[in-house]
Amino acid sequence: MKKFLSIILIIIMSAMTLVGCQQKSDNSVKKIGFVVSTLNNPFFVDLKSGIEERAKELGYEVVVLDSQNDPAKEVSNMEDLTVKDVDIVLLNPVDSDSAVASVMIANNYELPVVTVDRAANGGEVVTHIASDNAVGGSMAAQYLIDQLGGKGNIVELEGTAGSSAARDRGQGFDDKIAESNMNIIAxxxxxxxxxxxxxxMENILQSKKDIDAVFAQNDEMALGAQKALEDMGMKDVxxxxxDATxxxxxxxKNGTMAATVAQQPLLIGEAAVxxxxxxxxxxxxxxxxxVELKLITRN
Known part of the structure; x- marks a missing residue:
């Protein structure tokens, strides 16, 4: 009987040692918490892929939470990360103002925060990784100025209000256009x-038809605008x-869009990790x- 109990004790001790080793191994793997604004957008899907691929190469685990373009959901996601044993937070904000609350949550738990693509307007952030959106907006404007000889009417479609990407792209575009004789009519x-x-775009076309160009602050809006113009037979705009999705x-390539500013989300994700x-x-x-930008055109 004693021999049997000894054997059982040895088995239990061995199992506990094995579990302990496994737990130590798990805890030795650093975790990155990634809160993304939305995965219902090809750009952010690519951003996520760039993060995950580089993290795998460097031996990190990534916990991904989708905010679904909802600032309240973003705050909830950040709260969730505080109990998921992450070592650092990578935040892609829904908008830059509401992101302050999310950053403050991480700060209160002494979790380092890195923002990516969109900045936060407050809280303690270690670094921000993004393309220079103002430069990208200026690149788009310069292209249209060159193509239209500095004259013409432009419609500008803006991104999420309050996001740094929308603000900076718009500022870069508007400042450069102001140097020409072109007009932003909507x-x-x-x-x-x-x-x-x-x-x-359909609503704008109800009152404005004399349009030479459209600048959309991301490709998704550009493609939507393209469909509206195509339906109206306005193929020369x-x-x-x-983003270069x-x-x-x-x-x-097929000529239905003139150009797109390439933001290279895979590279941004890699740089973030x-x-x-x-x-x-x-x-x-x-x-x-x-992270470097480039303009993609047909020629």
Whole structure:
């Protein structure tokens, strides 16, 4: 009987040791909490892929939570991360003002925060990784100025109100256009969404027909606007988007869009994880890490 109990005790002790080793192994893997504004947009799907691929290469685990373009959901996601044993938070805000609450939650739990693509307007953030959206907006404007000889009427479709991407892209575009004789005859919010881009453009076309170009602050809105113009038989209007999603690049190739500013989300995701790797190792990083832009045209 004693021998039997000894054997049982040895088995139990071995099992506990095995579990302990497994737990130690799990805890040794650093976790990145990624709160993304929405996965109902090809750009952010690519951003997520870039993050996950680089994280896998460097041996990190990624916990992804989708805010579904809802600031309240974003706050809830950040609260969820505080109990998921993450080591650092990567935040892609729904909008820059409401993101302050999310950043403050992480700050209160002493979780380092890195923002990606869109900035937060407050709270303590270690670094921000994004393309220079103002430069991208200026690139789009310069392209239209060159194509139209500095004259013409432009419609501008804006992204989510309050987001740094919408603000900066719009500012860069508007400032450059102001240097020409071109006129922005309509400017409306379409929330970075293709369906809203279609609807907003249809509404604009009810009162304005003399349009030479459309600048949409992302490709989804550009593609929606393109459909509205096509339905009206207005195929000569130059359409410029932003992000270089697969659909937009294909539209540029077949001539239904004139250009798109390539933001390279896979590269942004990779750069974000590289920065996180440095932070978790105790190395210093710059406050802002820019990722290169380029203009994609048919020629």
């Amino acid at each position: 400017k409306q919010i379409a929330d970075f969404d293709r369906t809203q881009g279609l609807t907003v 130059l359409i410029v988007g932003f 697969d659909d937009a690049v294909e539209a540029v 590289n920065a996180i790797d440095k932070i978790l190792k105790g190395d210093k990083v710059d406050d802002f890490i820019p």
